[in-house]
Amino acid sequence: MQVTEEVEAIEAMGIGPLRFLVAPRLLALFFLMPCLSTVSNVAAIFASSLICKAYFSIAFPYFFDLVKDALLIRDIITGILKSFLFGLLIGGIACYRGLTVKGGAAGVGTATTSSVVTAITAVIGFDTLYNIVYTTFYPT
Numbered sequence: 234m235q236v237t238e239e240v241e242a243i244e245a246m247g248i249g250p251l252r253f254l255v256a257p258r259l260l261a262l263f264f265l266m267p268c269l270s271t272v273s274n275v276a277a278i279f280a281s282s283l284i285c286k287a288y289f290s291i292a293f294p295y296f297f298d299l300v301k302d303a304l305l306i307r308d309i310i311t312g313i314l315k316s317f318l319f320g321l322l323i324g325g326i327a328c329y330r331g332l333t334v335k336g337g338a339a340g341v342g343t344a345t346t347s348s349v350v351t352a353i354t355a356v357i358g359f360d361t362l363y364n365i366v367y368t369t370f371y372p373t
Contacts, residue, residue: 259324266320
């Protein structure tokens with residue numbers, strides 16, 4: 234949109250691009266990342282149960298009892314809180330790179346790659362920082 238001057242057209246109509254373009258994307262990622270995280274965690278537990286059944290002959294009820302005993306409520310809450318933060322982080326980085334792109338189609342490709350690399354690095358960095366702070370204040 235930046236390359237084809239659609240953002241300038243939105244501004245010319247008196248509509249703020251942050252409110253019209255950025256806010257819906259940030260809200261969508263903020264609310265949908267916890268859903269994606271939850272679905273991914275359930276799928277991982279189910280896939281682990283299939284692997285344990287196939288390779289180690291562990292019965293499903295026994296496996297799920299082990300998971301239930303090992304999984305803490307604070308682990309679930311921490312994962313959901315981090316997914317909210319990561320949604321905002323990824324959305325903010327993607328919107329920033331998208332609104333500052335220059336150089337035509339090649340610039341869009343470069344900005345997309347840069348956005349993905351920056352988002353991955355930022356998520357890893359914030360996850361590390363969050364875990365350090367969390368384990369400092371709430372040791373196991």
